Amino acid sequence: MRRLRPVFPSLLALAVLAGCATRAAAPSTYDQLGGAAGVEAIVDGLLETIVDDDRINAQFANTDILRLRSKLIEQICAESDGPCTYTGLTMQESHAGRHIDDAQFNALVEDLIAAMTARGVPVAAQNRLLRRLAPMHGDIVTP
Template sequence: MNRLAFALPMLLLAACATTPRISLYEQFGGQAGVEALVEELLVRILEDERINAGFVETDLVNLNDRLVEQICVELGGPCTYTGRSMAESHAGLGITEADFNALVEDLQDAMDARGIPFRAQNQLLRRLAPMHRDIVSP
């Protein structure tokens, strides 16, 4: 067997084994990336006529801070979420499936605008999906 034919695959395997894996948090740009994403998301929410009326009475500074914490935690970043549970935060708000879907669309558009890789977007959405039951009114 040709030594080169044997050595090349071994070199490629060794290179793959030593390539550092980029965390999901890093794929989103770390803390600065999460903060920029949340800012982009909030702008989109406030411009979205389907759901912006639901945010008129909202403390946007607090919402921004809690979203940054929450997304950071979901991405595996070095953060702690200090807000209320999703059930407590959304109780009595009458959020519909359409409202929820509109916000998810705004989040996807914000991630696209920030250049976040599609696979990383899906990983975040998969981590956030279980919150649906605590957000949407029955």
């Protein structure tokens, strides 16, 4: 006697595979930051916060703010897998002789988080960006 194979498991497997094939890719960190306009707004918010942050604003007293803005936009765009290339100095070169300590580094990170939060950037996207920026700590903080 010949046995018939059930059709249901095959249809279920086909439906699962079809669902996987049509699922949209998750938005990139860059997209979750808001693309070019979002990155610019985050950097502008960060710079505005730095001005009022007595923990670190002295570090920026003699800084070309327009150049800093431009390089921060490039860097955040590049680090979030956006279509940018960072063209500035290395972190070690740009922070040499500034005597930045952990407290100042952490203050800037807090200000960046505040700027992203104010723009409605999801916490997961914030964490992905911060994870990409974290290795720069060793080139920025003076031992």
